[in-house]
Amino acid sequence: MKVVVDFDLCESNAVCMGIAPEVFEVRDDDMLYVLDEHPDAALHDRVREAVSRCPKQAISLED
Amino acid sequence: MSEPKQIVIVGASLAGLQAAQTLRRASFEGSIVLIGDEPHFPYDRPPLSKQFLAGAWEEEKLRLRAAVNPSELGLDWMLGVAATGLDLDLRTVALGDGRTVTYDGLILACGAHARSLADHPPGVFTLRGLDDARALRSALDTGPARVCVIGAGFIGAEVAATARERGLDVTMIEAAAAPLVRVLDAGAGLAIAELHRRHGVDVRLGVGVNEVQAGADGRVERVLLADGSAVEADVVVVGIGVVPNTGWLEGSGVSIDNGVVCDSTCLAAPNVVACGDVARWNNPRYGRLTRVEQWDNAVDQGAYVARRLLEEGGVDPEPFAPVPWFWSDQYDRKIQLAGVTGPNAEVVNGSLDEQRFVQLYADDSGRFVGALAWNRPRQAIQARQLLEQEAGLDEARAALGG
Ligand SMILES: Cc1cc2nc3c(=O)[nH]c(=O)nc-3n(C[C@H](O)[C@H](O)[C@H](O)COP(=O)(O)OP(=O)(O)OC[C@H]3O[C@@H](n4cnc5c(N)ncnc54)[C@H](O)[C@@H]3O)c2cc1C
Numbered sequence: 001m002k003v004v005v006d007f008d009l010c011e012s013n014a015v016c017m018g019i020a021p022e023v024f025e026v027r028d029d030d031m032l033y034v035l036d037e038h039p040d041a042a043l044h045d046r047v048r049e050a051v052s053r054c055p056k057q058a059i060s061l062e063d
Numbered sequence: 064m065s066e067p068k069q070i071v072i073v074g075a076s077l078a079g080l081q082a083a084q085t086l087r088r089a090s091f092e093g094s095i096v097l098i099g100d101e102p103h104f105p106y107d108r109p110p111l112s113k114q115f116l117a118g119a120w121e122e123e124k125l126r127l128r129a130a131v132n133p134s135e136l137g138l139d140w141m142l143g144v145a146a147t148g149l150d151l152d153l154r155t156v157a158l159g160d161g162r163t164v165t166y167d168g169l170i171l172a173c174g175a176h177a178r179s180l181a182d183h184p185p186g187v188f189t190l191r192g193l194d195d196a197r198a199l200r201s202a203l204d205t206g207p208a209r210v211c212v213i214g215a216g217f218i219g220a221e222v223a224a225t226a227r228e229r230g231l232d233v234t235m236i237e238a239a240a241a242p243l244v245r246v247l248d249a250g251a252g253l254a255i256a257e258l259h260r261r262h263g264v265d266v267r268l269g270v271g272v273n274e275v276q277a278g279a280d281g282r283v284e285r286v287l288l289a290d291g292s293a294v295e296a297d298v299v300v301v302g303i304g305v306v307p308n309t310g311w312l313e314g315s316g317v318s319i320d321n322g323v324v325c326d327s328t329c330l331a332a333p334n335v336v337a338c339g340d341v342a343r344w345n346n347p348r349y350g351r352l353t354r355v356e357q358w359d360n361a362v363d364q365g366a367y368v369a370r371r372l373l374e375e376g377g378v379d380p381e382p383f384a385p386v387p388w389f390w391s392d393q394y395d396r397k398i399q400l401a402g403v404t405g406p407n408a409e410v411v412n413g414s415l416d417e418q419r420f421v422q423l424y425a426d427d428s429g430r431f432v433g434a435l436a437w438n439r440p441r442q443a444i445q446a447r448q449l450l451e452q453e454a455g456l457d458e459a460r461a462a463l464g465g
């Protein structure tokens with residue numbers, strides 16, 4: 001699984017960080033950082049949850 | 064329920080599609096029939112008052128991700144046809160074209176429609192769906208001299224902001240003393256009024272609308288207010304709330320009262336669950352019937368009811384007890400509310416005047432119940448987590464102050 005964020009869509013509202021802080025972090029500069037582009041299998045469910053809960057549909061997954 | 068074979072979902076939008084996707088993720092292999100009265104594949108509504116209305120996005124960008132490839136989830140799509148009746152004994156849903164579909168499990172995800180004025184001339188718009196948005200966008204494209212927004216709820220306020228950013232002359236009228244009184248406290252509502260005034264919107268508060276009048280050409284020309292004044296307008300947008308789409312369920316035996324009334328697990332009748340804007344369930348966190356008209360709730364509850372249906376045979380399903388959360392974008396402000404407002408409000412970060420702040424809410428007993436954040440997105444999500452953990456006010460102050 002590869003995590004891809006479309007930064008043109010992302011509005012740094014940190015929803016994804018709330019769900020999977022190991023993978024997503026919004027810092028003080030109000031920018032989103034992807035901490036782990038290839039998260040472990042144990043995180044996949046939460047990353048998928050972040051994909052559907054991202055209000056801007058900014059996160060996608062590649063194989 | 065022992066292994067449902069066919070699950071029917073009424074409402075092919077955010078909550079319904081999320082439910083369908085969750086069923087497939089939970090390895091449900093039976094058939095899923097998705098019934099939607101709009102002819103369109105499911106699309107996202109929030110951009111309708113924002114990027115789409117601004118002219119920045121085209122329609123292709125609105126499609127919900129899970130519907131970009133409609134065959135992917137193996138759904139039986141029935142679009143452009145309405146559900147018109149429900150028979151709980153026979154477990155059937157009647158359709159507008161005369162067909163009926165049988166279900167083992169039924170998910171009601173039929174949302175809500177915009178309330179409008181009883182009768183009005185052409186040039187008066189509401190905004191709920193893509194067709195509304197297309198019509199309103201074309202009207203704004205003609206460069207009307209004056210736009211009048213009736214009702215300063217979220218939709219009205221966002222339309223006012225977008226129209227203003229398109230360089231149009233905008234008046235926003237609200238009968239209550241402050242915008243957004245249904246969701247925010249008066250102080251925060253007035254901050255919204257101030258935000259709009261700083262951007263040049265003529266905001267009129269505490270005054271109702273008596274009549275929308277047409278000119279000689281039959282099209283809308285002016286809005287008459289209760290205080291005797293008049294607002295000239297070529298385009299009028301009415302944003303006075305929504306009504307749950309429950310008309311087709313009248314007499315079915317499902318309890319209807321400002322939405323489909325459900326228990327704390329979103330069950331409305333045997334094998335029937337409801338989610339999204341149409342569902343009014345008993346949220347144990349607040350101990351009262353709640354209907355939430357917010358994007359994140361539709362996604363969360365859509366997923367919850369799908370699992371609920373599949374596990375129904377199991378013992379005591381966990382109730383659906385989320386902390387609500389929503390956002391609204393107006394101009395360059397990101398407004399987010401986690402939880403609910405309360406009688407005691409306290410700014411702990413930034414200030415209302417800077418229009419960048421975090422305000423905490425406590426109820427009468429001093430319990431931390433919500434946080435409003437303007438351009439403080441991280442704190443809004445943190446606040447939501449603190450609320451989920453039932454953190455106290457001191458803890459919230461320490462974590463969110465700055
Ligand atoms: C312009 C706009 C902007 C918004 N912005 C925000 C925002 O910034 N933040 C936020 O949190 N929320 C926002 N929302 C709210 C959010 O979009 C809704 O909460 C969400 O769409 C609810 O999803 P739903 O699936 O429950 O209902 P809906 O999206 O209303 O979908 C219900 C579907 O069911 C269909 N239907 C109804 N009756 C029948 C029937 N009898 N048979 C078949 N189909 C039927 C309807 O036509 C519709 O397609 C906005 C809403 C609008 C309209």
Ligand code: SF4
Nearest residue numbers: 010011013014016054
């Ligand atoms: S949830 Fe979506 S919009 Fe929000 S920070 Fe994450 S990627 Fe960006």
